[in-house]
Amino acid sequence: MHPATRRAIFRRLSTANPEPKTELEHSGPFELLVAVMLSAHTTDKSVNAATRKLFPLANTPAAILALGEEGVKPYLKTVGLYNSKSRNLIGLCRMLIELHGGQVPADRESLEALPGVGRKTANVVRNIIFGETEIAVDTHIFRVANRTGLASGKTPRAVEDALTGNTPDEFKLNAHHWLILHGRYVCTALRPACPKCIIRDLCEYPDKTQPKAAAEARRLQRDSPGGSTRKIPLRAALRTGKPKKAAEE
Ligand code: SF4
Secondary structure, eight states, rough: OOOHHHHHHHHHHHOSSSOOOOOOOSSSHHHHHHHHHTTTTTOHHHHHHHHHHHHHHHHHHHHHHHHHHHHHHGTTTTTTHHHHHHHHHHHHHHHHHHHHHHOOOHHHHHHHHHHTTOOHOOOOOOOHHHOOOOOOOOHHHHHHHHHTTSSOSSHHHHHHHHHHHHSHHHHHHHHHHHHHHHHHSOOOSSOOOOOOOOOTTTTTOOOOOOOOEEEEEEEHHHHHHHGSOOOOHHHHHHSSSSSHHHHHO
């Protein structure tokens, strides 16, 4: 992708949403760390449902440690893999108290040493809490980056490295949020909403979802007697928005 195209994509995403935020509800570094750790392989919605009950009762390492593994499980039942996440949460709280004075560390090595915390979680925490220009690559960002041509790679790490290397500096801090939100609500895994996508003219994905009229006209063309050999006036269908009428003409 040409650097000017990349810059234009981020400029549009930035104009549409100048101050993007995580959808994980949190107040302070510890709550964010816990929420991100819990969000692995599950939705932000289910994490928020769990932490809305847990955090009012316990939102410090000491308070959660006091609940114990069995004590936190009932709160985490909406979250996938809650058994192992409950165990990791208790281990994480214990380590924060024993090694970091109950505070969330800023450096990657210490974060990744915490139970249940991998590179993606560490990146999110470092980005949101400590203002580091990290780009955490989850399933949404992996898809958006590869489809658009912003960064191609076969693994999340390859995409992360490519995005880190080629995203213009002024967009790096928020790139993670823009791409994740774009993947979650527009460039979805199934049938991306290309016709209403604000970067469709810049995106290099060859299999964009077609506008409804065009898709319908193509379907009629395909399904009509004689199959694909019978040509339906696609332009007329697009102009009128009435592919059936166009097909009869
Ligand atoms: S045009 Fe389609 S494939 Fe490209 S970013 Fe937008 S929604 Fe995704």
